[in-house]
Amino acid sequence: MPERVYLNDVGPRDGLQNQPKHLSVEERLELIEALRAAGLEQIEIGAFVSPKAVPAMAGSDQIAHALKHGEASYSALIPNRRGYDLATAAGVKTVAMVVYGSDAMAEKNVGMSSAEAEAATLDMLLQSKSDGIEVIATIAVAFVCPFAGPTDPAIVHGLAQRCLAAGAARVVIADTIGAANPAQVTALMEGLVEDNGADKLACHFHDTRALGMANVYAALQAGIRHFDASIGGLGGCPFAPGASGNIATEDAAMMLQSIGYDTGIDLNKLLAASDLAERLTGTAPGGRSKPWLGPYLDKGQVI
Amino acid sequence: MPERVYLNDVGPRDGLQNQPKHLSVEERLELIEALRAAGLEQIEIGAFVSPKAVPAMAGSDQIAHALKHGEASYSALIPNRRGYDLATAAGVKTVAMVVYGSDAMAEKNVGMSSAEAEAATLDMLLQSKSDGIEVIATIAVAFVCPFAGPTDPAIVHGLAQRCLAAGAARVVIADTIGAANPAQVTALMEGLVEDNGADKLACHFHDTRALGMANVYAALQAGIRHFDASIGGLGGCPFAPGASGNIATEDAAMMLQSIGYDTGIDLNKLLAASDLAERLTGTAPGGRSKPWLGPYLDKGQVI
Numbered sequence: 001m002p003e004r005v006y007l008n009d010v011g012p013r014d015g016l017q018n019q020p021k022h023l024s025v026e027e028r029l030e031l032i033e034a035l036r037a038a039g040l041e042q043i044e045i046g047a048f049v050s051p052k053a054v055p056a057m058a059g060s061d062q063i064a065h066a067l068k069h070g071e072a073s074y075s076a077l078i079p080n081r082r083g084y085d086l087a088t089a090a091g092v093k094t095v096a097m098v099v100y101g102s103d104a105m106a107e108k109n110v111g112m113s114s115a116e117a118e119a120a121t122l123d124m125l126l127q128s129k130s131d132g133i134e135v136i137a138t139i140a141v142a143f144v145c146p147f148a149g150p151t152d153p154a155i156v157h158g159l160a161q162r163c164l165a166a167g168a169a170r171v172v173i174a175d176t177i178g179a180a181n182p183a184q185v186t187a188l189m190e191g192l193v194e195d196n197g198a199d200k201l202a203c204h205f206h207d208t209r210a211l212g213m214a215n216v217y218a219a220l221q222a223g224i225r226h227f228d229a230s231i232g233g234l235g236g237c238p239f240a241p242g243a244s245g246n247i248a249t250e251d252a253a254m255m256l257q258s259i260g261y262d263t264g265i266d267l268n269k270l271l272a273a274s275d276l277a278e279r280l281t282g283t284a285p286g287g288r289s290k291p292w293l294g295p296y297l298d299k300g301q302v303i
Numbered sequence: 304m305p306e307r308v309y310l311n312d313v314g315p316r317d318g319l320q321n322q323p324k325h326l327s328v329e330e331r332l333e334l335i336e337a338l339r340a341a342g343l344e345q346i347e348i349g350a351f352v353s354p355k356a357v358p359a360m361a362g363s364d365q366i367a368h369a370l371k372h373g374e375a376s377y378s379a380l381i382p383n384r385r386g387y388d389l390a391t392a393a394g395v396k397t398v399a400m401v402v403y404g405s406d407a408m409a410e411k412n413v414g415m416s417s418a419e420a421e422a423a424t425l426d427m428l429l430q431s432k433s434d435g436i437e438v439i440a441t442i443a444v445a446f447v448c449p450f451a452g453p454t455d456p457a458i459v460h461g462l463a464q465r466c467l468a469a470g471a472a473r474v475v476i477a478d479t480i481g482a483a484n485p486a487q488v489t490a491l492m493e494g495l496v497e498d499n500g501a502d503k504l505a506c507h508f509h510d511t512r513a514l515g516m517a518n519v520y521a522a523l524q525a526g527i528r529h530f531d532a533s534i535g536g537l538g539g540c541p542f543a544p545g546a547s548g549n550i551a552t553e554d555a556a557m558m559l560q561s562i563g564y565d566t567g568i569d570l571n572k573l574l575a576a577s578d579l580a581e582r583l584t585g586t587a588p589g590g591r592s593k594p595w596l597g598p599y600l601d602k603g604q605v606i
Contacts, residue, residue, distance in 0.1 A: 178595070181561040182520045207513070210554040210591035214517040217485045251513040258484040288513035292481070 002262040006226045008042035008202065009035050009249050011277060012063075013077055015234025017047060017056050019281050025059040027280050029066055032074075034273035035231060039265040040249070042073045044096060044228075048083035064090035075136060079110060084124050084133075094134040094169065097121040099159050104147035105140055105176070118159065125166040134169040138204060142173045143180035143188065153188050160192055160201070170200050172228060175215065178208025182218035189222035202226035205247050207233065207288075212247035213255050220259075227252060231270075232277035232284030248287030250274050267293065305565040309529045311345035311505065312338050312552050314580060315366075316380055318537025320350060320359050322584050328362040330583050332369055335377075337576035338534060342568040343552070345376045347399060347531075351386035367393035378439060382413060387427050387436075397437040397472065400424040402462050407450035408443055408479070421462065428469040437472035441507060445476045446483035446491065456491050463495055463504070473503050475531060478518065481511025485521035492525035505529035508550050510536065510591075515550035516558050523562075530555060534573075535580035535587030551590030553577050570596065 012032050016023060023031070028046070035043050045067065046060030060076060064087065067074050075094035076087045087095050099121050100106035100114040110117060121137055128135045141148075142156045160171045173189065185203070192201055203219040204227070205212045216227055230246035253265045271293065277284040287293075315335050319326060326334070331349070338346050348370065349363025363379060367390065370377050378397040379390045390398050402424050403409035403417040413420060424440055431438045444451075445459045463474045476492065488506070495504055506522040507530070508515045519530055533549035556568045574596065580587040590596075 181558055182517075183562040207591070208595050209557060210510070210516050210551070211558055213513050214485075214520045214558065217517045217520060248513070254512060255484055255514055255517070259486040288510070292511050 002260055004225065005220070005256050005261040005263055006042060007040065007249055007252055007256075007263055007265065008044065008075075008226065008228050009040045009231055010044040010204075010228045010246060011035070011231035011234045011249065013044040013047050013057070014228070014246060015230040015232070015277070015284070016281070017054050018235070019056060019283055021281055021283070022056045022058075023280055025062045028059075028063055031231070031273065031276055031280060032063070032067065034269075034276050036072055038269035038273050039263070040072070041264060042075070045074045045076055047077035048086040048090075048092075049077065049079055061086060061090040064092050067091070069093045075134075078124070080120055081124065081127070084127065088131060088133055093132075094136060095124070095128070096136040096138060097124060098138050098140050099163065101139055101141040101143075101151035101155055101159070102145035102148035105145050108147065109140070118162070121163065122166050125163070125168060129167055135167070136170045136172060137163040137168045138172040138174050140174050140176045143175045143184055144177060146177050146179075153191065156188065157192065157195065160196060164196055164200055168200065170202050170226065171196075172202040172204050174204035174228075175206060176204075178206030178212065180205070180215055181211060182214040185215045185218040186222050189219050189224055193223045198223040198225060202228065204228035206235070207245060207247050213251060216247065216252055216255065229253075232274040232281075232286050233288070234277055234281065234284045245285060248274070248285075248289075250287035250293065251289045254287075254289050254293055305563055307528065308523070308559050308564040308566055309345060310343065310552055310555055310559075310566055310568065311347065311376075311378075311529065311531050312343045312534055313347040313507075313531045313549060314338070314534035314537045314552065316347040316350050316360070317531075317549060318533040318535070318580070318587070319584070320357050321538070322359060322586060324584055324586070325359045325361075326583055328365045331362075331366055334534070334576065334579055334583060335366070335370065337572075337579050339375055341572035341576050342566070343375070344567060345378070348377045348379055350380035351389040351393075352380065352382055364389060364393040367395045370394070372396050378437075381427070383423055384427065384430070387430065391434060391436055396435075397439060398427070398431070399439040399441060400427060401441050401443050402466065404442055404444040404446075404454035404458055404462070405448035405451035408448050411450065412443070421465070424466065425469050428466070428471060432470055438470070439473045439475060440466040440471045441475040441477050443477050443479045446478045446487055447480060449480050449482075456494065459491065460495065460498065463499060467499055467503055471503065473505050473529065474499075475505040475507050477507035477531075478509060479507075481509030481515065483508070483518055484514060485517040488518045488521040489525050492522050492527055496526045501526040501528060505531065507531035509538070510548060510550050516554060519550065519555055519558065532556075535577040535584075535589050536591075537580055537584065537587045548588060551577070551588075551592075553590035553596065554592045557590075557592045557596055
């Protein structure tokens, strides 16, 4: 039996939030359904944030209401208790919060210190227990911060342990600007896996410096089996200079299946979802494997 | 002391041979000089092939004559004894020949069987000994052939051992179409290193499926310290459907230096060489790390 690796498609949130063109609720639902049809079981569907600050995420409540929670893990980003209340009222069962490897990034992103952002997350973790809600904690700039430089691994270790101890369903180690190298990924993730096991750890990489897939491979070697990815490579961080798109779900799925992992994903349907992302946004770059992968699959060839 | 990793820039040959625009001898020399200025000590400068078949490589003799052999390892591709005679007459001290992991690719590329191409290479290896000429043997389609499917590792093992036994200065294991995955790279290269040591082995990857840097990282882990790369990501194989450019020298150098290896390369000057490749060809994509790397280095930040 091939070993399972899980991809969480963050395209409908992380991917779309920063697009010049704002998709309608119907278009966003169409993209989510295309991802579901391709076999994605974890999808970040939207964000319960101020529509003034992030207009692309307006209507996330309508999206959450329209989906059948339980048939897949549909998560939504929340910044605080108000977001939590709105998300859970709309039916969301899994919320994602962000903690920070540097004060500089926390300040730029949410106008808080790293400790304040962590306190907000720990507060929601406490609340969520009695509500039966899952909380995913993402550690932003876990490797390098564009403002503060390299992140001390001890900071990441501490954040991960405190979030897991407080009941986080998963802690996502994020290379927010795509500046990590694979040796650094192996070193940090091996330490985190040693302390916490691999089950509740995930990685989130950007392909800014061509190292997205190398970093996924390095994390795999450290035992990580959960990864964020974004359909069509949609993404980028508005507050992180130089950050380009997330790793493309099609690139990650192709590599994983090529190595022999089971991702539960139908690559042909995933390429259709990527085509849809490109068509809807007009700016999704498409996975770099796409020009090659499509014709190859058309011929019925094994990867 | 950081460990040394060696990059062989194949841009002036592998990169340029298939460009729609043919550069002048002067332009090709300008590119080679820019690579030397950036610290590259191994450069594939041209090919001694029929100018009718590969017009972009016409004048390689003038290029070889203009260079000071010995200050760097300037190699040239040759297909046969005639190419060998022309190259060595022009001053070339290192020739590169291609052997094939499949008959189908050998047939498409040079109209020979794999055994015939190997015999031609072994013949030149014999000749080169008395002439004091180095021969590099590249094993094309060492992982997957677009016509014959996956390549049996035993074929690659056999080719590598016979070429090394015959005195090859280096055997380059080439993923000609960019279809290898990192687990496959680790497996094949670990076996080859076990049998032959790492010193005379190199890898040649394409970035067709976004796995170029992942495959370099996988080969590094198997002990490989020599890699082909192409400035600005120039390249592609005219006979291999779906093959996009070689890995970009700037991406490889950036990753290696970021991990902590010594490449002997000045990244700022390498970016200048990449800019030159883009300007001269009009089609070089530029390394994917370029948009990020340039501004970062400008600020004097460590990678």
